Amino acid sequence: MVSQFSGVLQLTDLDDFITPSQECVKPVKVEKKQGRSVAKIQIEDDGSYFQVKQDGGKQKLEKAKITLNDCLACSGCITSAESVLITQQSHEEIYRVLRNNKQAGVAEQKVVVVSVSPQSRASLAARYGLSSSEAGRRLTAFFKGLGVHHVFDTSFSRTFSLLESQREFVERFHRKEQDKQALPMLASACPGWICYAEKTHGEFILPYVSSTRSPQQMMGSLVKGFFAGQQGLNPQQIYHVTVMPCYDKKLEASRPDFYLEEADTREVDCVITSGEVVKMLEEEKVLLSDVEPAPLDTMFSSVCGDELLGHAGSGSGGYLHHVFTHAARQLFGEEVKELTYKTLKNKDFQEVTLERDGVVVLRFAATYGFRNIQNLVQKLKRGKSPYHFVEVMACPSGCLNGGGQVKPLPEQNNKELLQQVEDLYKEERPLVPEEDQHVAELYQSWLQSVGEERARELLHTQYHAVDKATNGLLVKW
Amino acid sequence: NKFNAHPDSRCWYVAWNPKGTLLASCGGDRAIRIWGREGDSWECKTLLQDGHQRTVRKVAWSPCGNYLASASFDATTCIWKKKNDDFECLTVLEGHENEVKCVAWAPSGNLLATCSRDKSVWIWEVDEENENEYECVSVVNSHTQDVKHVVWHPTQELLASCSYDNNVCVYKEEDDDWECRATLEGHTSTVWGLTFDPSGQRLASCSDDCTVKIWKECQPEEGTDVAWKCVCTLSGFHGRTVYDIAWCPLTGALATACGDDGVRVFKEDETADPDQPAFSLSAHVPKAHTQDVNCIAWHPKEAGLLVSCSDNGEIAVWNYQSGV
Numbered sequence: 098m099v100s101q102f103s104g105v106l107q108l109t110d111l112d113d114f115i116t117p118s119q120e121c122v123k124p125v126k127v128e129k130k131q132g133r134s135v136a137k138i139q140i141e142d143d144g145s146y147f148q149v150k151q152d153g154g155k156q157k158l159e160k161a162k163i164t165l166n167d168c169l170a171c172s173g174c175i176t177s178a179e180s181v182l183i184t185q186q187s188h189e190e191i192y193r194v195l196r197n198n199k200q201a202g203v204a205e206q207k208v209v210v211v212s213v214s215p216q217s218r219a220s221l222a223a224r225y226g227l228s229s230s231e232a233g234r235r236l237t238a239f240f241k242g243l244g245v246h247h248v249f250d251t252s253f254s255r256t257f258s259l260l261e262s263q264r265e266f267v268e269r270f271h272r273k274e275q276d277k278q279a280l281p282m283l284a285s286a287c288p289g290w291i292c293y294a295e296k297t298h299g300e301f302i303l304p305y306v307s308s309t310r311s312p313q314q315m316m317g318s319l320v321k322g323f324f325a326g327q328q329g330l331n332p333q334q335i336y337h338v339t340v341m342p343c344y345d346k347k348l349e350a351s352r353p354d355f356y357l358e359e360a361d362t363r364e365v366d367c368v369i370t371s372g373e374v375v376k377m378l379e380e381e382k383v384l385l386s387d388v389e390p391a392p393l394d395t396m397f398s399s400v401c402g403d404e405l406l407g408h409a410g411s412g413s414g415g416y417l418h419h420v421f422t423h424a425a426r427q428l429f430g431e432e433v434k435e436l437t438y439k440t441l442k443n444k445d446f447q448e449v450t451l452e453r454d455g456v457v458v459l460r461f462a463a464t465y466g467f468r469n470i471q472n473l474v475q476k477l478k479r480g481k482s483p484y485h486f487v488e489v490m491a492c493p494s495g496c497l498n499g500g501g502q503v504k505p506l507p508e509q510n511n512k513e514l515l516q517q518v519e520d521l522y523k524e525e526r527p528l529v530p531e532e533d534q535h536v537a538e539l540y541q542s543w544l545q546s547v548g549e550e551r552a553r554e555l556l557h558t559q560y561h562a563v564d565k566a567t568n569g570l571l572v573k574w
Numbered sequence: 575n576k577f578n579a580h581p582d583s584r585c586w587y588v589a590w591n592p593k594g595t596l597l598a599s600c601g602g603d604r605a606i607r608i609w610g611r612e613g614d615s616w617e618c619k620t621l622l623q624d625g626h627q628r629t630v631r632k633v634a635w636s637p638c639g640n641y642l643a644s645a646s647f648d649a650t651t652c653i654w655k656k657k658n659d660d661f662e663c664l665t666v667l668e669g670h671e672n673e674v675k676c677v678a679w680a681p682s683g684n685l686l687a688t689c690s691r692d693k694s695v696w697i698w699e700v701d702e703e704n705e706n707e708y709e710c711v712s713v714v715n716s717h718t719q720d721v722k723h724v725v726w727h728p729t730q731e732l733l734a735s736c737s738y739d740n741n742v743c744v745y746k747e748e749d750d751d752w753e754c755r756a757t758l759e760g761h762t763s764t765v766w767g768l769t770f771d772p773s774g775q776r777l778a779s780c781s782d783d784c785t786v787k788i789w790k791e792c793q794p795e796e797g798t799d800v801a802w803k804c805v806c807t808l809s810g811f812h813g814r815t816v817y818d819i820a821w822c823p824l825t826g827a828l829a830t831a832c833g834d835d836g837v838r839v840f841k842e843d844e845t846a847d848p849d850q851p852a853f854s855l856s857a858h859v860p861k862a863h864t865q866d867v868n869c870i871a872w873h874p875k876e877a878g879l880l881v882s883c884s885d886n887g888e889i890a891v892w893n894y895q896s897g898v
Contacts, residue, residue: 442709442711442750443750443751444749444750467713468710468711468712468713471669471710471713472709472710475668475669475709475710493751
């Protein structure tokens with residue numbers, strides 16, 4: 098069985114993803130009552146189970162359920178419980194919510210927001226022969242046609258992630274003499290990497306992991322925090338969908354840290370992949386290229402006219418690029434116009450350095466894929482890591498090659514398709530985060546107004562080491 | 575010539591060093607023992623007790639003979655360096671999620687392969703300047719179940735693995751990553767062992783389905799990837815699971831270790847068509863041990879010298895004479 102998560106073998110040539118370990122071994126808690134006789138179980142026509150007690154009375158038995166949170170808390174596997182995710186987060190769920198909206202009274206209606214990632218947009222653009230912005234305009238029209246109210250772009254929320262990462266790095270750099278766990282700072286936008294780090298290396302690695310939220314969860318804060326407040330809505334009245342290049346983002350959305358307790362709602366309700374959007378288009382029997390484009394929503398999107406703007410750097414968010422250029426300027430007064438990437442052991446392991454008088458003062462790396470993450474962590478454990486910052490991604494070739502991206506057509510070659518997606522992604526004109534007026538305004542009007550502590554909650558997150566279950570009974574023989 | 579190698583425990587594997595002067599064994603007692611010949615008997619020269627926290631499943635000598643790698647159920651692989659009669663643990667390779675089932679050195683001595691119950695095969699590289707620095711080069715997940723064994727081609731950088739999923743996979747390096755280039759299907763149960771023939775043109779596999787299969791690389795019509803075909807199946811010879819198989823680099827004889835406690839040697843029929851080889855049973859010791867035979871290994875220098883080990887903790891040394 099092939100797993101869809103940053104696991105095994107979606108793209109035939111590139112199968113170096115982080116793997117799920119065993120099948121789900123979550124022991125389900127059962128309410129046990131002592132009884133003398135053997136229980137009789139009757140199965141009704143509708144498939145429900147009833148226990149027939151001695152006195153003839155029937156008691157409905159509850160189905161054993163495993164939730165996403167169980168998955169995250171358990172150390173049996175990272176992401177093997179596909180069936181769980183399929184029921185809780187899928188395009189079917191979105192249809193259900195949209196259907197409900199049509200039938201429900203005003204009080205029960207939800208405001209449906211869809212936030213599209215630039216990687217998904219590029220993947221869909223490649224499939225339908227469009228430019229990235231053209232795909233964005235048509236996706237806006239398509240989703241709104243189904244009943245979605247707003248379509249945003251996570252490049253916008255990514256600006257927050259980049260700015261916060263830049264600041265966090267400088268702050269860590271300043272305390273590196275006192276705090277031996279300040280550096281290297283490890284990027285945290287990739288949930289596949291985070292789940293692996295929490296489960297396999299626990300307390301050792303977590304202090305190095307950046308606390309900055311990923312673009313998906315920044316958008317969660319924006320939509321269910323700022324937007325909700327601005328529109329006079331209870332966060333629960335918003336149904337927030339994100340379109341992502343991988344399945345691991347579904348796990349990220351269901352982390353308890355991203356659950357708003359008071360409002361009893363998640364910051365991101367449903368994550369669908371680029372591939373699932375294709376399914377939706379196919380179900381509606383429409384080609385994205387045939388959809389009449391609609392104007393882009395500008396509230397939480399980086400837009401210039403009818404073009405969407407992106408960021409410089411890698412197809413996985415450009416963390417290395419932005420943290421490096423900012424650090425070079427802030428710490429060493431250097432204006433870096435262009436970064437020179439040096440490929441090390443393999444193409445998924447690259448290095449960038451800043452030299453001052455022949456001495457390397459900043460050494461950054463990008464490590465993608467399981468084998469490189471392994472080597473990074475092992476070196477770190479032995480105290481031999483030479484880096485100040487590492488952009489860590491679970492998927493070889495990064496997010497543009499995520500497990501949820503649109504699959505190549507029978508006549509297409511994997512490598513060629515990936516190159517096409519990369520080219521389309523890079524076509525989006527880059528915006529410099531520090532020069533983004535819209536974002537600066539939000540920092541002023543929203544984040545400053547809620548106070549430092551609350552702002553930190555909205556922009557940063559925490560990680561939790563997962564205890565390894567060493568129970569021999571859980572071992573599959 | 576039999577002796578108890580791992581008291582009150584299983585002896586899982588035995589391996590000759592490249593010169594043939596030493597025999598390494600490992601077992602369920604978590605120990606590795608190095609044996610040397612003293613006249614007619616075998617003496618334990620070294621005992622490595624504290625390297626692993628669980629069963630040591632396999633051991634492998636580097637091509638130069640100076641290093642020994644041990645694969646353990648404790649999920650680690652230990653690299654030992656030989657220093658006269660003693661061995662020093664240079665480094666411990668971590669990363670597999672559970673029991674490591676096998677370790678093997680590439681003919682160059684620069685690469686190491688390990689495989690595990692976590693279904694993956696890892697390829698490691700030794701740092702040129704630093705003998706105790708090993709880095710992971712690739713992690714390949716071609717099997718869908720527990721991977722039992724990995725073996726390198728005698729001269730090329732080509733790797734083969736076999737699994738509880740009944741298949742054999744063959745790997746090659748492509749660009750900067752290792753990929754599975756061929757999946758050999760045919761066995762109807764777990765494939766436990768693999769061995770290349772002296773030239774590396776053929777691969778023999780042994781299985782829980784009680785057969786041995788011989789595979790040969792062939793060029794398919796379209797000229798795309800190479801394919802491996804099963805050119806011979808030896809069935810009806812083994813009463814139980816065949817746990818290990820070894821192809822003698824000197825004579826071309828094929829030896830097997832079986833769950834029916836027997837050791838067998840097969841000889842290739844000289845007259846057969848090279849694309850349709852035939853083997854006949856040349857020698858058979860029905861009760862080579864009192865329990866399952868786990869491993870069989872030909873001496874690298876002395877033709878006909880064979881060693882086997884068993885669940886009963888014993889190692890047995892045999893002398894095979896082919897007759898003609």
